[in-house]
Amino acid sequence: MASYNPYTSQPPVSSSPAPANLGKNDPLFGWLPRNVTSEQVLKAMEGDVNPFTKRPHSAQYKKILEARKKLPVFGQMDDFLKIFTKNQIIVMVGETGSGKTTQIPQFVCYSDLPHTKGKMVACTQPRRVAAMSVAKRVADEMDVPLGKQVGYSIRFEDMTEPGTTFMKYMTDGMLLREAMNDHELSRYSTIILDEAHERTLATDILMGLLKGIARRRSDLKIVIMSATLDAQKFQRYFSLEGPEKPAPLFKVPGRTHPVEVFYTQEPEPDYCEAAIRTVLMIHRAEEPGDILLFLTGEEEIEDACRKIKLEADDLLNQDPDSVGPLVCIPLYSSLPPQQQQRIFDPAPPPRVPGGPPGRKVIVSTNIAETSLTIDGIVYVVDPGFFKQKVYNPRIRVESLLVTPISKASAQQRAGRAGRTRPGKCFRLYTEKDFMTELEEQTHPEILRTNLANTVLELAKLGVKDLVHFDYVDAPAPETLMRALELLNYLAALDDEGNLTALGSIMAEFPLDPQMAKMLISSPEFNCSNEILTIVAMLSVPNVWLRPPNQRKEADAAKAMLTVPDGDHLTLMNVYNNYVNNKHDKNWCWNNYLSARALMQAENVRSQLLRTMERYEIDLVTTQDERRLWTNIRKALVCGFFMQVAHKEGEKNAYLTVKDNQVVQLHPSCGLDTSPEWVIFNEFVLTTKPYIRTVTEVRPEWLLEFARNYYDLSTFPDGETKRALMRVQKKRSSKVAGIIDSTPGSGRSSPGANNGDEPKKKKRRG
DNA sequence: GAGCACTGC
Numbered sequence: 001m002a003s004y005n006p007y008t009s010q011p012p013v014s015s016s017p018a019p020a021n022l023g024k025n026d027p028l029f030g031w032l033p034r035n036v037t038s039e040q041v042l043k044a045m046e047g048d049v050n051p052f053t054k055r056p057h058s059a060q061y062k063k064i065l066e067a068r069k070k071l072p073v074f075g076q077m078d079d080f081l082k083i084f085t086k087n088q089i090i091v092m093v094g095e096t097g098s099g100k101t102t103q104i105p106q107f108v109c110y111s112d113l114p115h116t117k118g119k120m121v122a123c124t125q126p127r128r129v130a131a132m133s134v135a136k137r138v139a140d141e142m143d144v145p146l147g148k149q150v151g152y153s154i155r156f157e158d159m160t161e162p163g164t165t166f167m168k169y170m171t172d173g174m175l176l177r178e179a180m181n182d183h184e185l186s187r188y189s190t191i192i193l194d195e196a197h198e199r200t201l202a203t204d205i206l207m208g209l210l211k212g213i214a215r216r217r218s219d220l221k222i223v224i225m226s227a228t229l230d231a232q233k234f235q236r237y238f239s240l241e242g243p244e245k246p247a248p249l250f251k252v253p254g255r256t257h258p259v260e261v262f263y264t265q266e267p268e269p270d271y272c273e274a275a276i277r278t279v280l281m282i283h284r285a286e287e288p289g290d291i292l293l294f295l296t297g298e299e300e301i302e303d304a305c306r307k308i309k310l311e312a313d314d315l316l317n318q319d320p321d322s323v324g325p326l327v328c329i330p331l332y333s334s335l336p337p338q339q340q341q342r343i344f345d346p347a348p349p350p351r352v353p354g355g356p357p358g359r360k361v362i363v364s365t366n367i368a369e370t371s372l373t374i375d376g377i378v379y380v381v382d383p384g385f386f387k388q389k390v391y392n393p394r395i396r397v398e399s400l401l402v403t404p405i406s407k408a409s410a411q412q413r414a415g416r417a418g419r420t421r422p423g424k425c426f427r428l429y430t431e432k433d434f435m436t437e438l439e440e441q442t443h444p445e446i447l448r449t450n451l452a453n454t455v456l457e458l459a460k461l462g463v464k465d466l467v468h469f470d471y472v473d474a475p476a477p478e479t480l481m482r483a484l485e486l487l488n489y490l491a492a493l494d495d496e497g498n499l500t501a502l503g504s505i506m507a508e509f510p511l512d513p514q515m516a517k518m519l520i521s522s523p524e525f526n527c528s529n530e531i532l533t534i535v536a537m538l539s540v541p542n543v544w545l546r547p548p549n550q551r552k553e554a555d556a557a558k559a560m561l562t563v564p565d566g567d568h569l570t571l572m573n574v575y576n577n578y579v580n581n582k583h584d585k586n587w588c589w590n591n592y593l594s595a596r597a598l599m600q601a602e603n604v605r606s607q608l609l610r611t612m613e614r615y616e617i618d619l620v621t622t623q624d625e626r627r628l629w630t631n632i633r634k635a636l637v638c639g640f641f642m643q644v645a646h647k648e649g650e651k652n653a654y655l656t657v658k659d660n661q662v663v664q665l666h667p668s669c670g671l672d673t674s675p676e677w678v679i680f681n682e683f684v685l686t687t688k689p690y691i692r693t694v695t696e697v698r699p700e701w702l703l704e705f706a707r708n709y710y711d712l713s714t715f716p717d718g719e720t721k722r723a724l725m726r727v728q729k730k731r732s733s734k735v736a737g738i739i740d741s742t743p744g745s746g747r748s749s750p751g752a753n754n755g756d757e758p759k760k761k762k763r764r765g
Numbered sequence: 766g767a768g769c770a771c772t773g774c
Binding site: 126127128154155171172173174176177198200201202296297298299332333334365366367369370371386387388389400402445453457509510511541542546607666667668684686687688690692 | 766767768769770771772773774
């Protein structure tokens with residue numbers, strides 16, 4: 001045998017097939033997959049031939065390599081490779097600036113050699129932009145074109161080449177999707193979960209899955225990358241051989257500058273006012289350097305920017321010799337990208353040459369804590385609050401609450417001051433409160449959210465017992481019960497909790513179960529074309545723009561597009577008009593519509609259409625408009641029968657069916673009457689309990705298309721139940737009238753409204 | 766008569 005077989009002394013955890021024989025001049029000649037030394041890797045990296053493409057390394061490559069060598073993680077390659085060789089699961093901690101996201105996956109590729117066995121290395125990210133930009137960087141570092149050996153996969157964009165790509169960055173949600181149709185994730189030899197400490201829903205579910213897969217697939221290696229504070233928890237969670245053997249930890253220091261932290265002496269009663277005062281104090285008294293202030297939402301941010309600007313201009317006029325000019329830049333996600341770019345503008349120049357330098361203040365939501373990094377920040381002002389989604393399973397409502405941040409979050413915020421040079425962080429709470437009042441970690445998303453979608457995904461992932469699934473943190477039983485109950489009513493799960501054929505298709509759609517059910521049912525009502533549009537519109541951010549100084553004009557424009565029969569029909573009408581106006585941005589602008597959101601809706605619509613085609617769900621429509629609208633409203637009932645409210649009393653007060661929550665129509669609602677029965681897309685708890693995106697429905701549809709849920713014997717007593725009973729009585733006598741066609745036995749008169757004809761509308765008010 | 770923390774499929 002001429003060539004050496006590299007697999008004879010392979011460690012037991014691997015069961016990979018033998019690679020193609022390598023010639024003596026191949027940079028990988030003689031390497032033992034998963035038993036590669038740092039000497040071998042360094043030699044290959046510094047060699048003239050790219051070991052993965054067999055092409056000469058470019059000059060650019062060598063330059064980048066020199067920069068990579070300065071990263072803290074690079075100096076620990078040897079340690080990493082040793083620990084990777086010896087273990088199936090590793091927990092790795094690398095602080096900001098360590099280079100872990102770009103380097104560790106490359107080290108893994110050099111050791112694992114996935115391309116020699118037809119496998120891939122995956123590295124997940126919580127955000128799309130991160131997956132894209134890191135993949136681009138790593139492709140450059142490995143001297144390959146993006147989308148070939150190194151690629152990425154995110155929703156709407158697959159930049160990989162089957163058979164060529166062996167290093168794939170992807171969003172955590174995307175890997176979860178793949179797992180639904182490949183329960184063992186068999187395409188991957190190593191899976192790296194990055195930013196695990198963020199505890200997104202997808203990462204949490206992946207951790208549970210991977211723990212199970214690791215037991216069945218000894219050839220799969222797993223690397224969990226996280227921030228310091230969470231490492232122990234993950235080490236314990238991934239101790240496959242019992243609690244006394246936690247998963248090994250690999251730790252890399254960060255490369256940041258020290259940040260001095262200051263606390264207030266007393267608690268601040270008004271954090272917004274205190275924040276503004278602190279920013280101005282820094283501006284007056286501290287060395288040059290930009291400021292980052294964390295507030296909780298758009299309104300607070302815009303208000304603070306106005307006030308800071310006013311006061312700073314005053315200071316500049318009073319004392320131009322010692323105070324420089326100041327610009328204040330708001331930052332939150334609903335700002336158009338162009339305005340978000342402003343955060344990278346340089347600070348303003350001195351007002352006069354040689355005068356005091358200018359300063360930039362960024363007033364931001366939590367988006368600047370994780371998603372966006374801004375270089376040049378020297379001062380952080382942290383009032384200690386953020387808006388958090390919380391779910392109340394009892395009344396099935398998610399709401400946003402201003403809550404104190406966690407210690408981990410406070411640490412992260414402070415760190416934003418030390419990216420380019422030593423900085424300062426001003427915390428607007430006392431040190432005692434920091435020590436005693438703040439939680440260690442932010443609650444993971446799985447504990448704060450409606451899990452209907454997740455439970456359906458888990459069922460599709462083959463998890464039989466959802467309650468006893470090995471969660472890193474188990475959700476509240478009531479939240480799981482609510483999800484199981486909804487999915488059972490939607491017929492996605494049977495009474496034993498098993499996934500039905502319908503549920504299996506529902507899970508394929510990137511939609512909430514109610515919307516998936518509605519879409520799948522819609523061909524029966526000859527309106528799948530329209531329901532598809534409505535579902536797409538409901539999946540994107542609000543399309544209505546309402547600039548503060550043009551509210552009247554915006555409302556008038558909205559009225560022109562409103563369909564008084566229901567907000568769902570209005571959404572469809574907006575989309576159709578958008579398409580009829582050739583997707584014109586100016587048309588959007590003139591009608592106070594967000595072109596960005598409408599483009600997104602179009603994108604989502606075409607993705608959903610592809611899934612429909614895959615499952616042969618017909619795209620059909622009804623020609624007659626009034627008939628079409630009725631059919632659409634019937635199809636709505638098939639998904640949203642649990643989100644129905646009944647008008648009770650005089651003053652537009654509604655009561656949700658079964659839950660008996662008192663709610664009102666949201667002021668954005670376009671109905672011109674207040675109908676007796678309405679279906680709603682969401683229940684929001686803001687200043688009052690509101691139902692938003694509302695359409696009128698007929699009670700007989702509820703009884704007909706959602707028989708199980710509208711089994712009146714399960715209803716609490718009350719006006720809703722009595723009203724439904726009257727409808728039921730009428731229906732049964734109508735049915736009796738049809739069966740026993742004796743004249744006069746049926747109550748219904750000929751030509752009674754059968755639901756296909758429009759009703760006359762009463763004007764409200 | 767009111768919003769819209771942030772992601773992801």
